[in-house]
Amino acid sequence: MNIREKFDHFFQNQLNRxxxxxxxxxxxxxxxxAGAGSGKTRVITSRMVSLMIHHEVRPHSIIALTFTNxxxxxxxxxxxRFLNNEGxxxxxxxxxxxxLRVLKSNSHLLKTPTFSLIDESDQEKIVRTIIxxxxxxxxxxxxxxxxxxxxxxxxxxxxAEREELWGQDLLLKEICLLYEQHKTAxxxxxxxxxxxxxLTLFQKHPLFKKIFQDQVKHVLVDEYQDTNKVQxxxxxxxxxxxxxxxxxxxxxxxxxxxxxxxxxxxxxVSNIINFSKDFPQAVAITxxxxxxxxxxxxxxxxxxxxxxxxxxxxxxxxxxxxQDRIRILMCASGYQEGEALAHLLKNAxxxxxxxxxxxxxxSHFQSRSLEEALIRYGIPYKIMGGIQFYDRLEIKxxxxxxxxxxxxxxRLAFSRVFNTPTRxxxxxxxxxxxxxxxxxxxxxxxxxxNHLIATKQLTKIKADNLALFLAAFEGLTPELKPSKVLxxxxxxxRYYTHLKDSFEKDEAEAKKDNxxxxxxxxxxxxxxxDSTLESFLSEVSLLQEQMNVNEDTSDYVKLMTFHAxxxxxxxxxxxxxxxxxxxxxxxxxxxxxSLEEERRLMYVGITRAKERLILxxxxxRYTYGQVTDQTASRFLDEIPEQYRVKDDCxxxxxxxxxxxxxxxFSSQKSSVKQTGPLEQKKNTLNEDFRPAFTDNEDYLELxxxxxxxxxxxxxxxxxxxxxxxxxHIYLTIRFKNQIKKLEASFVTLL
DNA sequence: TGCCAGCCGTTTTTT
DNA sequence: ACGGCTGGCA
Ligand SMILES: Nc1ncnc2c1ncn2[C@@H]1O[C@H](COP(=O)(O)OP(=O)(O)OP(=O)(O)O)[C@@H](O)[C@H]1O
Numbered sequence: 001m002n003i004r005e006k007f008d009h010f011f012q013n014q015l016n017r018x019x020x021x022x023x024x025x026x027x028x029x030x031x032x033x034a035g036a037g038s039g040k041t042r043v044i045t046s047r048m049v050s051l052m053i054h055h056e057v058r059p060h061s062i063i064a065l066t067f068t069n070x071x072x073x074x075x076x077x078x079x080x081r082f083l084n085n086e087g088x089x090x091x092x093x094x095x096x097x098x099x100l101r102v103l104k105s106n107s108h109l110l111k112t113p114t115f116s117l118i119d120e121s122d123q124e125k126i127v128r129t130i131i132x133x134x135x136x137x138x139x140x141x142x143x144x145x146x147x148x149x150x151x152x153x154x155x156x157x158x159x160a161e162r163e164e165l166w167g168q169d170l171l172l173k174e175i176c177l178l179y180e181q182h183k184t185a186x187x188x189x190x191x192x193x194x195x196x197x198x199l200t201l202f203q204k205h206p207l208f209k210k211i212f213q214d215q216v217k218h219v220l221v222d223e224y225q226d227t228n229k230v231q232x233x234x235x236x237x238x239x240x241x242x243x244x245x246x247x248x249x250x251x252x253x254x255x256x257x258x259x260x261x262x263x264x265x266x267x268x269v270s271n272i273i274n275f276s277k278d279f280p281q282a283v284a285i286t287x288x289x290x291x292x293x294x295x296x297x298x299x300x301x302x303x304x305x306x307x308x309x310x311x312x313x314x315x316x317x318x319x320x321x322x323q324d325r326i327r328i329l330m331c332a333s334g335y336q337e338g339e340a341l342a343h344l345l346k347n348a349x350x351x352x353x354x355x356x357x358x359x360x361x362x363s364h365f366q367s368r369s370l371e372e373a374l375i376r377y378g379i380p381y382k383i384m385g386g387i388q389f390y391d392r393l394e395i396k397x398x399x400x401x402x403x404x405x406x407x408x409x410x411r412l413a414f415s416r417v418f419n420t421p422t423r424x425x426x427x428x429x430x431x432x433x434x435x436x437x438x439x440x441x442x443x444x445x446x447x448x449x450n451h452l453i454a455t456k457q458l459t460k461i462k463a464d465n466l467a468l469f470l471a472a473f474e475g476l477t478p479e480l481k482p483s484k485v486l487x488x489x490x491x492x493x494r495y496y497t498h499l500k501d502s503f504e505k506d507e508a509e510a511k512k513d514n515x516x517x518x519x520x521x522x523x524x525x526x527x528x529x530d531s532t533l534e535s536f537l538s539e540v541s542l543l544q545e546q547m548n549v550n551e552d553t554s555d556y557v558k559l560m561t562f563h564a565x566x567x568x569x570x571x572x573x574x575x576x577x578x579x580x581x582x583x584x585x586x587x588x589x590x591x592x593x594s595l596e597e598e599r600r601l602m603y604v605g606i607t608r609a610k611e612r613l614i615l616x617x618x619x620x621r622y623t624y625g626q627v628t629d630q631t632a633s634r635f636l637d638e639i640p641e642q643y644r645v646k647d648d649c650x651x652x653x654x655x656x657x658x659x660x661x662x663x664x665f666s667s668q669k670s671s672v673k674q675t676g677p678l679e680q681k682k683n684t685l686n687e688d689f690r691p692a693f694t695d696n697e698d699y700l701e702l703x704x705x706x707x708x709x710x711x712x713x714x715x716x717x718x719x720x721x722x723x724x725x726x727x728h729i730y731l732t733i734r735f736k737n738q739i740k741k742l743e744a745s746f747v748t749l750l
Numbered sequence: 751t752g753c754c755a756g757c758c759g760t761t762t763t764t765t
Numbered sequence: 766a767c768g769g770c771t772g773g774c775a
Contacts, residue, residue, distance in 0.1 A: 068765080096765045120764095191765055264763065365761045385764080419751095426751045542765070563763045585762050601763085624760070625766040 003084055007053050010082075015039075015046060018287045022252060023047045026055040029246055029282040031275050032254040035316035036301065036607035037292030040254040041567065044220045045075055047252055048090055049082045051218055057249075062090035063216055067223040069094055069543055071567050075222075095231050096191060097542045099198040102212075103189075104538060109205055110197065112187040114478075114534075116403045117541040121396075122412040123149070123190055126182045130175055140171065148172050149179060153192035154266025157199065157233045185441060186411035195230045202237035212238065217249040223567065224255035224275075228266035236278055246279060257312065258305050259604050261563055263597055273312075288315045290607075292569050294322035296643055297613050301606040304638045308596045324667055326613045326643050328636060332650035334366070334621035337576055338373025340649055343657035344614065345379050345557055348572065351665050353720050353732065353739070354380060354557045356571035360605050362583040366576060367559050369621075380556035385564045390540060394499065394511040395518055399540065401489045406478045406533050408444030411437070421498030423465040432457065446470055469493075482522045482536040490515065553723070553730060553741050562601045565608050573609035578602075578617045579630040602635045619650065709733060709747040711740075717747075 001009070015023060019039055022030050023046045034040055048064060051057040066072040072092045079089055091098065100117070107113040118126075127142045127149075148166060156162040166173050183190065189197065202209050219239055221227070227235075241247045255272045263269075276282045290298050298318040306313070331337040341359060348357060361367060364386050374381045389395060397420055400413035407413070411434070418433075419425045436457075437448050449470045453463045472492040476485050490496065495515070499508040525531055525539070558570075562583070565573075577583060583602060588594035606613060617632045636644070647660070707719045711733070720739065721732035729744040 094765065194765085261763075262765095265765080363762045422752085424751065428751085561763060582761090587762065598762095622766080 003082070003086075004053055007049055007082060011046070011050070015042070016287065016289060018285050019043050019046070022285055023050050024054075025250070026051070026057075027249050029250070029279045030252045031272070031279075031282045031284045032252070032287065033256065033272065033284060033312075034254070034287040035256055035290060035314055036259060036603070037290040037298070037318075037569070038287040038316065039289075039291055040256070040287070041071075041075070041222055043254060043287075044222050044252065045078050045082075047220060048079055048092075048218075051250075052083070052090070057218060059088045059090045061215060061217040062220070063098065063218070064090060064092045064220040065095050065098060065222065066092065067094065067226055067567065069097065071222065072097075094542070095227070095234070096194050099194040099234075100538055100542060102198050102201065103194065104534070106201060106205075106208060109201060109208060111184060112409075114187060114407050114409075116186075116188050116407045116410045116413060116537070117194070118183070118186075118188045118190050118412055119391075119541070120146075121391075122188070123179075125412060125415065126179055127175065130178045130182065134175075134178075136171070136175075140175065145172065145175050145179070149176050150192065151266070152176060153190075153196060154228045154230065155268075157196075157229050182411075185409070185438075187407050187409040188412060192230070195234060199230060199234050199237060202234070209237070213241075213247060218252075219248060219250070220252045220254075222254055223259075224253045224272045225257050225260040225269050226255075226262040226267040226566075227271050228268060229271075230266075232271040232278075244278075246281060251279065258308070258314075258600055259566065261566065261597060261601050261604060263593075286314065288317060290316050290318045292610050293318055293607060294320045294325050294611060296322060296325045297606060297609050297611075300326060300613075300639045300643050301603055303640050304599065304606065304635055305603040307638050308599055310593070310596060322611070324645070324664070325611060326615070326639075326645060327664060328615045328617075328639075328644060328646040330632070330646065330648045330650065331616055331618045332620070334369045334577075334618050335373075336650065337616050337618045337621075338369045338371075340616060340652070340657065341370055341574060341576065342373040342377035342379055343654065344574065344661050345374070346377060347658060347661035348665060349379075352571065354555045355721060357557045357574065358565060358568070358570040358572075358608065359557060359559045359574045359576060360562050360565050360608070361559070361576045362562060362585055362601070364561060366582070370559060370576060374557070380554060381559055382556045384558055384560035389514070389517070390543070392511075392514055394495075394514055397495070398486060398490070398515060398518055399537070401472075401493070402482065402485055402533060402537060404445065405473060405476045405480075405485050405489075406537055408446060410445075414445050418466075418469060421493060421495060422502075423469055425462060425465060425469075429458070429462060446473060478533050480533060481526055481531055482533045483519065483526060485533055486519065486522055555732070555739070562605045566604055569608055569610055571610050572612040572614070573605065574614045574616065575602075575605045576616045577621075578615045578633040578636055579621075580633055581628075581630065583633055583635065599635060602633075711742070711747045 011020065011023065016039070019042065022032055022043050032040055032043055044064060048062055051062055052059060064072075064075060066075060072094060076089055076092045079092070083089075091101075093101075103110060103115075107115075123146060124142050127145045131137050131140060131142060131145070148169075152162040152165055156165050163173070166176070183193075202212070216238065219235070221235065235251075235253075236244070239246055239248045239251050253272070253275065257269045257272060260267060260269045276284065293301070295318050298316060302316055305311070329340055331340050345354060345357060348354075359370060359381075361370070367383055367386060371381065371383065390399070397417055400410075400416040403410050403413040404417070414433075415430065418430070433448060433452065436452060437443070437445075440448060440451070443451070449466050452458055453467055456463075458466065472489060476488060496512055499511050502508075503511065522536065525536055581589070584595055584598035588598045615636065617636070618630055620627055620629050622628070649657070649660070652660070705719050705722060708716060709719060709731070710716050717733040717740075719731050720734050723730045723732070730741055731744050731747065732739060732741045733747065
């Protein structure tokens with residue numbers, strides 16, 4: 001089958017009529033508003049492929065915007081698979097990363113053509129400095145200011161709106177202004193600036209806009225319910241001319257108001273609800289079939305979300321019948337919740353892989369007790385999100401050094417490292433340095449440093465140490481490959497020695513390992529052709545998670561927040577801490593709107609599950625180091641009675657848990673779907689070899705989950721998981737006595 | 751400038 | 766409970 005036939009086959013068999021309506025056309029503005037698991041993301045992916053295959057649209061005329069980098073990565077992999085990994089792909093990324101790219105390639109239009117991207121801690125550092133300088137520490141806290149800045153930049157699209165938002169709080173206004181000045185002086189942009197500066201580019205530079213619109217003809221956006229005002233304005237700029245008429249070939253936006261969970265970050269559902277105001281020609285399409293979850297799970301999700309008032313009711317059905325797929329467990333404590341989780345997974349492991357499971361929680365702190373339990377029971381796990389690789393002290397130090405090479409005006413980076421490793425340079429020195437810098441704003445930190453040394457403004461020791469610090473940068477330029485910058489810097493600053501001196505042995509070792517990981521990441525990055533220092537720093541500043549150097553092939557459970565689970569799906573989902581004050585969070589209890597957002601979180605959590613759902617809550621847990629009694633979440637009561645299968649496991653030990661979970665997991669292993677030849681094949685399989693769960697993944701693949709294969713040594717087995725890392729395909733196969741991961745060529749299909 | 755003791759806020763969620 | 770920040774002291 002060639003690519004086109006393959007796609008046509010997919011189009012006919014794996015997309016329903018509504019999806020086809022959105023995927024097929026070359027032109028038009030389309031808005032897909034549909035519930036969870038209805039195949040919205042599939043629409044986006046297929047539409048891109050359709051544009052390329054059927055309408056011969058060049059990849060670089062298409063851009064797709066996703067909510068997270070991870071979603072972008074998945075989408076790219078999917079498209080690449082459709083296209084047999086041939087040829088260039090369209091741009092797929094987050095709004096932020098797309099904007100960063102635009103800004104970098106149009107840097108001549110910016111106030112500061114080279115800039116560093118600062119994270120929240122850098123932002124806080126600026127704000128603290130301002131508060132200190134102005135002696136305002138008694139009147140405002142950095143937190144307040146940061147939240148005002150963020151609101152101003154997320155909920156308003158221009159200065160006028162911003163001023164209105166801040167109201168008559170002059171102090172706040174002033175600090176925000178100063179914040180902007182500090183940032184510009186350091187040649188830095190924050191996350192929000194990426195969007196705002198790009199917006200400005202469109203508004204102020206007609207030529208730029210024209211070039212953009214000549215090139216980009218098709219825009220697709222996923223998760224539109226969680227975009228903010230700026231993103232909406234940006235989308236309009238990208239797709240409309242000055243008289244606000246749509247002038248690209250197509251725009252396709254998908255979303256689900258019931259899954260809007262980022263209003264705290266400025267996201268507004270009005271973007272999606274009022275979409276047709278700004279795009280009058282938009283054709284609204286809805287999909288009402290859910291392909292992900294079995295009926296009971298979808299049903300309770302629908303019932304729970306019905307309790308929200310600010311929504312358009314919708315019909316969502318699934319034709320995947322099943323019984324007894326939802327269980328609620330009442331645990332004694334947070335500790336025991338961890339125990340229950342560990343027992344559950346221990347038992348689940350004998351019928352399916354850990355990869356098929358996800359554990360969700362409302363906030364990160366809950367992961368701790370769960371994690372400890374998994375460690376006690378030796379269950380491999382991975383915490384997604386949370387304290388990130390690039391947030392680590394030592395990594396930030398290294399990045400700051402690299403930032404200084406790229407952007408020698410980067411005061412934030414300078415502040416971070418001028419005394420790391422310790423060089424006897426402290427606050428006094430910093431004040432002097434910045435005072436000098438303010439007088440000579442066009443000088444780099446090296447020039448300022450040399451100036452201070454030359455004019456003898458420092459004691460001998462300080463001057464010598466400063467000279468040593470500056471010498472570390474000698475010969476390092478932004479044009480070099482990142483490793484050619486990083487390695488000399490580590491060496492010259494004697495950073496490893498510093499780690500040994502300043503930390504306990506284990507901690508120092510761990511930090512050193514992290515830096516080694518960073519080096520690996522850099523080297524991995526350099527395997528690509530456009531690997532400059534600048535592109536490395538850009539990539540890294542938008543990426544939270546560690547770069548995956550070797551494809552992760554092991555079997556582990558994923559732990560993450562409800563937020564981080566958006567857009568994902570798993571066979572079995574375990575929702576933990578379903579308690580008043582946790583979900584809904586204590587901060588939302590007195591505000592009906594926040595409460596509804598919490599309910600949407602619950603909805604998102606439930607609808608991640610394909611086959612099984614476990615909800616857990618505890619009678620007490622430790623909060624702020626104190627025991628607090630907890631009551632079951634109101635959202636549990638919103639689950640229809642007949643599906644509310646509750647058990648009190650407060651007194652259960654290993655034995656009871658085993659009986660309970662064994663019984664549950666062995667009851668009707670898979671839901672039977674009536675569609676497609678593959679499903680039928682699965683059902684004829686020998687019972688022993690039957691995979692625990694069915695799956696409706698990609699039809700296109702030769703290797704399918706659930707297929708029977710034979711291996712010379714291990715005998716017959718069932719494919720549990722297919723992973724592609726071109727040009728190889730790796731199969732996780734359950735053989736009679738073991739699970740193995742093999743390259744596909746080692747086995748033969750039966 | 752560097753170190754330590756005690757204090758304070760933390761537990762929403764992320765690009 | 767605990768980590769990070771502040772302010773006083775060496
Ligand atoms: N027409 C279809 N036939 C069969 N399966 C489908 C179809 N469309 C989508 N699916 C499958 O349904 C599941 C959900 O699809 P997808 O992730 O695209 O939904 P979504 O609407 O983006 O969900 P959510 O909003 O919850 O993130 C996926 O496993 C996908 O492969």
